[in-house]
Amino acid sequence: MNAWLAFFRRDVLAGAAFVVLVMVTAAAALGPWLTPYEALAVDLAANYQPSSLAHPLGTDNLGRDTLSRLIAGSRVSLGIALASTTAGLLAGSAIGLLAAWQRGWAERLLLQLVDILLALPELLLAITAITVLGRGTISTVVAVAVYAVPSFARIVRAAAQPVVGGEFVLAARASGASVFRVLTRHVLPGCLSPLLAHTTVMLGSAMLLASGLSFLGLGVQPPDAEWGAMLSRGRELLRTAPLGAVAPGVAITATVLSFSVLGDSVRDATDPWLARHWRHSR
Amino acid sequence: MRLIGAAVLRLAPVLVVISLLVFSIVHLIPGDPAVIAAGLEASPATVDRIRRDLGLDRPVAVQYGRFVVRALQGDLGMSIRTGVPVGQEIRDRLPHTIVLAAGGVALAVGLGLVVGTGAALSRRVVVDRVLTAGSLLAASTPSYWLALMLMLVFSVSLGWLPAIGVGTPAHYVLPCMALGLQSAGAVARMTRASVRDVLGQDFLRAARAKGVAEWRVLVAHGLRNALLPVLSLVGLRIGGLLAGTVLVESVFAVPGVGRMMADAVVARDFPMVQGGVLVVAAMVVVVNALTEVMARALDPRVRG
Numbered sequence: 001m002n003a004w005l006a007f008f009r010r011d012v013l014a015g016a017a018f019v020v021l022v023m024v025t026a027a028a029a030l031g032p033w034l035t036p037y038e039a040l041a042v043d044l045a046a047n048y049q050p051s052s053l054a055h056p057l058g059t060d061n062l063g064r065d066t067l068s069r070l071i072a073g074s075r076v077s078l079g080i081a082l083a084s085t086t087a088g089l090l091a092g093s094a095i096g097l098l099a100a101w102q103r104g105w106a107e108r109l110l111l112q113l114v115d116i117l118l119a120l121p122e123l124l125l126a127i128t129a130i131t132v133l134g135r136g137t138i139s140t141v142v143a144v145a146v147y148a149v150p151s152f153a154r155i156v157r158a159a160a161q162p163v164v165g166g167e168f169v170l171a172a173r174a175s176g177a178s179v180f181r182v183l184t185r186h187v188l189p190g191c192l193s194p195l196l197a198h199t200t201v202m203l204g205s206a207m208l209l210a211s212g213l214s215f216l217g218l219g220v221q222p223p224d225a226e227w228g229a230m231l232s233r234g235r236e237l238l239r240t241a242p243l244g245a246v247a248p249g250v251a252i253t254a255t256v257l258s259f260s261v262l263g264d265s266v267r268d269a270t271d272p273w274l275a276r277h278w279r280h281s282r
Numbered sequence: 283m284r285l286i287g288a289a290v291l292r293l294a295p296v297l298v299v300i301s302l303l304v305f306s307i308v309h310l311i312p313g314d315p316a317v318i319a320a321g322l323e324a325s326p327a328t329v330d331r332i333r334r335d336l337g338l339d340r341p342v343a344v345q346y347g348r349f350v351v352r353a354l355q356g357d358l359g360m361s362i363r364t365g366v367p368v369g370q371e372i373r374d375r376l377p378h379t380i381v382l383a384a385g386g387v388a389l390a391v392g393l394g395l396v397v398g399t400g401a402a403l404s405r406r407v408v409v410d411r412v413l414t415a416g417s418l419l420a421a422s423t424p425s426y427w428l429a430l431m432l433m434l435v436f437s438v439s440l441g442w443l444p445a446i447g448v449g450t451p452a453h454y455v456l457p458c459m460a461l462g463l464q465s466a467g468a469v470a471r472m473t474r475a476s477v478r479d480v481l482g483q484d485f486l487r488a489a490r491a492k493g494v495a496e497w498r499v500l501v502a503h504g505l506r507n508a509l510l511p512v513l514s515l516v517g518l519r520i521g522g523l524l525a526g527t528v529l530v531e532s533v534f535a536v537p538g539v540g541r542m543m544a545d546a547v548v549a550r551d552f553p554m555v556q557g558g559v560l561v562v563a564a565m566v567v568v569v570n571a572l573t574e575v576m577a578r579a580l581d582p583r584v585r586g
Contacts, residue, residue: 121525
């Protein structure tokens with residue numbers, strides 16, 4: 001606990017980011033108990049309302065309370081980011097570990113493929129995936145996971161490469177441990193700190209991509225509340241109830257920014273050499 | 283020449299993977315593509331005819347070969363919703379997308395270079411902090427929301443610029459800003475790091491020592507070397523900018539390729555999606571390869 005306090009005292013920005021993320025997580029977890037109105041409750045008599053005591057952030061085109069939808073949306077947006085990042089983490093780590101373990105043409109082919117996928121813009125990959133899978137929340141999770149896999153594979157391979165050659169790995173193999181056990185028990189722990197930093201940053205990137213897909217109408221489908229989807233009719237809101245177009249964007253930006261700041265701090269704290277080296281390339 | 287040859291060799295497998303990825307869309311969608319193309323009410327005879335027309339009755343390898351040969355000839359098939367040739371549609375829409383992306387790149391590079399160089403020459407810590415925070419903020423802001431906010435300020439409130447559509451140069455200002463500002467932060471940070479790095483190098487001292495004029499030291503020796511990493515970064519960013527038009531074109535109702543792709547996914551018009559993804563992805567990797575060649579050609583260490 002003291003180490004945590006010391007970390008945040010040294011890095012005030014990371015502390016602020018952590019507070020934002022705790023708030024968003026709380027909103028996501030406690031959603032239904034916090035919302036003043038039903039997120040899906042239509043009240044056509046009260047549409048396009050400006051900010052008021054009854055509706056602090058106004059209402060949208062169907063008279064739904066923007067604050068309630070924002071809170072309800074935190075669960076969807078954060079949930080998608082968490083699910084897709086976790087999927088990308090698991091699949092990418094598996095690929096990265098195998099590529100580090102297995103040297104030869106298979107490894108080269110895998111890495112070549114990973115590099116090609118990394119070179120393609122995430123939106124193109126996601127659009128391709130959604131075309132195949134159809135629109136919807138599950139498809140969005142898969143599409144964003146597809147985008148996350150190659151970067152995790154690269155990070156894990158780079159971190160595992162030096163570890164794989166270690167004598168303790170040889171010793172573990174010699175004493176009869178299976179390849180799976182060696183990779184998960186002996187190699188993977190050596191990759192944890194770059195993995196932790198990348199996961200944090202990736203949560204933000206995943207949220208950014210997923211909300212963009214929902215904004216385009218390819219992700220979370222109406223009437224479900226999701227931050228990106230709330231903005232898909234944003235142009236109509238600009239003239240009538242601009243707060244409804246401002247608030248979801250602020251929520252996305254604040255959350256994504258917090259993930260980035262925290263991810264950078266985690267990297268700096270866990271790997272001072274990488275921090276110096278990477279700061280210039282980002 | 284050797285550089286260009288090497289770049290083409292590296293490019294070939296990438297293009298093959300992209301074409302395979304795009305080709306496989308048809309076979310990965312659940313359901314029979316011929317039925318989807320014909321519509322649910324079509325008679326079995328119609329479905330069979332469309333299956334033959336699309337070549338879906340042939341072996342997959344033959345289909346892929348035909349797909350590649352036709353794509354190279356500019357034939358990307360027909361939209362299954364409107365019947366318009368996909369290649370034609372893309373040719374009509376591509377200029378808008380290219381103008382947006384080019385404008386975004388120009389803004390990112392212009393703003394990024396000025397701010398980055400300024401920050402590098404200033405020795406104040408607060409300048410660094412503001413730049414770092416600003417570029418992180420820019421990278422975390424969704425481009426489509428930034429687009430909406432720009433529209434709110436400059437069109438709805440101030441009334442300076444048109445909100446949607448195309449036609450006059452003024453129509454492109456806000457979309458280019460929405461696209462370019464994100465990358466401007468990254469370019470600025472890279473420029474700052476790179477310029478600061480170069481300013482401390484021995485070769486600048488050597489140039490001064492042999493009597494080169496100060497402005498020449500800074501421009502010919504300093505800036506030229508400082509810009510190399512920036513050029514590589516911009517090359518990598520162009521891909522994101524091109525794909526980012528999908529979002530920004532939707533906000534500003536620009537009839538470009540990005541908007542076309544988004545609409546096509548909703549309409550399940552897969553030849554349209556295939557064509558759009560193929561063309562944009564190919565542009566992205568070709569531009570990446572070009573900037574790589576340029577960076578290498580400009581780098582005295584690589585040129586040898």
